[in-house]
Amino acid sequence: MKLWDELVWRGSIAQSTDEAALKAELDKGGLSFYVGFDPTAPSLHIGNLAILVVMKRLQLAGHRPIPLVGGATGLVGDPSGRNQERTLNEESVVAGWVERIRNQLAGFLDFETGRNRAVLANNLDWTAPLSALDFLRDIGKHFSVNQMLAKDSVSARLESGGISYTEFSYQVLQAFDYLELFRREGCLLQMGGSDQWGNIVAGVDLIRRVEGKSAHALTIPLIVKSDGNKFGKTASGSVWLDPTMTSSYAFFQFFLNTDDRDIVQLLKSYSFKSREELEALFLEHESNPGARKAHRSLALEVTSYIHGEETALRVEKASKALFGQADLHELDEKTLESAISELPRVEISRSESLIWVDLMARSGVVDSKSAARRVVKEGGAYLNNAKIGDESAELTDADFLYGRIAVMRKGKRDLVAVIRSTD
RNA sequence: GGUGGGUUGCCCGAGCGGCCAAUGGGAGCGGACUGUAAAUCCGCCGGCUCUGCCUUCAGUGGUUCAAAUCCACUACCCACCA
Numbered sequence: 255m256k257l258w259d260e261l262v263w264r265g266s267i268a269q270s271t272d273e274a275a276l277k278a279e280l281d282k283g284g285l286s287f288y289v290g291f292d293p294t295a296p297s298l299h300i301g302n303l304a305i306l307v308v309m310k311r312l313q314l315a316g317h318r319p320i321p322l323v324g325g326a327t328g329l330v331g332d333p334s335g336r337n338q339e340r341t342l343n344e345e346s347v348v349a350g351w352v353e354r355i356r357n358q359l360a361g362f363l364d365f366e367t368g369r370n371r372a373v374l375a376n377n378l379d380w381t382a383p384l385s386a387l388d389f390l391r392d393i394g395k396h397f398s399v400n401q402m403l404a405k406d407s408v409s410a411r412l413e414s415g416g417i418s419y420t421e422f423s424y425q426v427l428q429a430f431d432y433l434e435l436f437r438r439e440g441c442l443l444q445m446g447g448s449d450q451w452g453n454i455v456a457g458v459d460l461i462r463r464v465e466g467k468s469a470h471a472l473t474i475p476l477i478v479k480s481d482g483n484k485f486g487k488t489a490s491g492s493v494w495l496d497p498t499m500t501s502s503y504a505f506f507q508f509f510l511n512t513d514d515r516d517i518v519q520l521l522k523s524y525s526f527k528s529r530e531e532l533e534a535l536f537l538e539h540e541s542n543p544g545a546r547k548a549h550r551s552l553a554l555e556v557t558s559y560i561h562g563e564e565t566a567l568r569v570e571k572a573s574k575a576l577f578g579q580a581d582l583h584e585l586d587e588k589t590l591e592s593a594i595s596e597l598p599r600v601e602i603s604r605s606e607s608l609i610w611v612d613l614m615a616r617s618g619v620v621d622s623k624s625a626a627r628r629v630v631k632e633g634g635a636y637l638n639n640a641k642i643g644d645e646s647a648e649l650t651d652a653d654f655l656y657g658r659i660a661v662m663r664k665g666k667r668d669l670v671a672v673i674r675s676t677d
Numbered sequence: 678g679g680u681g682g683g684u685u686g687c688c689c690g691a692g693c694g695g696c697c698a699a700u701g702g703g704a705g706c707g708g709a710c711u712g713u714a715a716a717u718c719c720g721c722c723g724g725c726u727c728u729g730c731c732u733u734c735a736g737u738g739g740u741u742c743a744a745a746u747c748c749a750c751u752a753c754c755c756a757c758c759a
Contacts (some may be wrong), residue, residue: 480715507713514714544712577713624724625706632707632721665706667713 255529256281257315263529264522266308268448268475271458276470279442283316284370287443288435290377290428290450291359292324292332294343295352297496298358300486300508303556304523305447306362308474311526313363321359321574325352325378327428333421334407335449340421352376358495362559373439377431387529391428396463397456402426405452425456432457436469438595443470477523480515495560502561503596506569507667510546514539517548524556569596576661576669582638587656594659594671601673608649610635610642614662617670629664636663 258277261267270276279285289305291298297308309319328348331340343351356374361370379647402408402425411417432454435441444454454471460471477485486493493508494500500508512520517539521532539548550570558566572593575585585593600617607613614635629635630645637653637663650673653660660672 511713514712519712544715546712546714549712549714602692620706622724624727625722627727628721629707634707665708 257311257474260529261308261311263545265519266304266474266523267310268473269451269474271455271470272468275468275470276443279470280312280315280317285312285317285437285443286299286320286341286441287317287445288320288322288375288432288439288441289445290322290324290327290431291355293328293348294340295492295494296351296354297494298355299492299494301447301484301492303486303495303560304474304477305445306359307524307526308445310363313370313372314526316370319372320375320435320441321363321372322375322377322431322435323352323359324431325349325376326381327377327424327431328352330424330427331421332407332424332428332453333411333417334424334453336407336411339416339418342420352378354496375435375439377427377434380434381427381430389430393426393433393460396460397414397426397429397533402456405456407449407452409542425453428453429456429460432469433460433464436461436465436467441469443472445472445474448473448476473622474659477519480513485516485520497561497565500558502565502597502599503572505561506553506557506566506573508523509556510549510573511667512549514543514550517552521548525552526555526559527551568592572596577667582655582661585655590655590659594661594669597669597671599659599671599673601675603675610637610647610649610662611645613649613672614664614670617662619664619668619670626664634665639663 255263259281275627287309289309291302312320325348328351328460329342329345333339356376359372359374365372365374402422403412405425407425408417408422409659411421431443432441435444446454451471451473454473458469458471461467488496488508492500493505499506509520513555518536521527521535525532529536535548535551538545542582554566554570557569561569571589572595575589575593576597582590598619600613600619602608602613611623611626611630614620614629620626620629625646626635630642630647633641633643635642637647637649638655649660651657653662654672654674658674658676660674662670662672664670
């Protein structure tokens, strides 16, 4: 299947400039394209994943990705999709985030092999040396304030309390990035989430004005869950790609717990399996949703390409062991050890309190001891998969498997490992 | 600049001197059903050394035996008029 048709089938296209021309470019191969990521946190999150995957698909089809980390734009703040001014982050902090995000990108795209190996860019490289005067004369001159005001991102903000000159300038900076990459790298396509359409088109316009050439824009749809919420947010916040911020186990579980109604779309968006394979999987899911085969497949694949195959397999095993019917006492030490390795854990010494409620509160899985007590009262408290009914229940020596590990559970799926030091 | 209205628990939103940790809805959590899904139903939903105690109704100070509720000032928001 041709790349464009595949993207259409996967639901990965929201808007684009001249479709026929872009299609032709994509069929030809060797197209340089860029996607910007602003460092607003130390890690990318699941919300960035959809576009990352599309980048990868293009690379696999022979195109050349230029992931750009917004060292400059990250200092200014994108008003798109926000009804409030952002608080500016410290330069040194942003610089640190840029580094971390660079590394994440480097792990996902191929920067090593072939003529279409990815190239990292940082817009600070061309923005920092530019003086304010040069910027105003060379770049600013090409922008009409009337058009800038008409952009959704700006007009929405004018309605809701205003916008600073800083954020108002964002679209100019981003357009300038596209122009620079067009000049430096021959970049002819910028992609992004659908909320980036205005910013991207600003760049296309700038290139046309300054260089007299036409460049392309392509956006992908924002993924929205069936329950109407934005995909990628949980009650406890964003799901990060960095395993130190969202554990591999939590990451895997996030995908495993996908709403049935969303599973088809998520597999289309995030899986690299072929259309044939996916359609077979959809059929299986339809005939036997309880088996959750599609969910497992999605969780395993995504965890695998973000955290590594080895980790993904380990986490999958852990998930199976901990949720299986198997008696925890029957797990051998090594299996148990690896199963709990990704769980939130509480480490205690021999002398510390062993009251279930105390330990649960310490784990952070519940907000307070009162909340932990409530869980016990409501019958959702377990120790090594056995329900406990007494609010003052304490762990005993016998509860520590292999003398040091106990598994507490709250409700159906929140597990906590208690590790007791052996001395 | 003038006048009027508002600021309540994670969010929305009642309460307008004691019966208020504060009605109701949403979110969230637990249980039942099932499949570590959804829908539905039931329960919970400030904290703690938990038959009691402590801290909350923008902030500060005051009136009162008693305040989220009254008064004063401060901050922020909104509406109408200029």
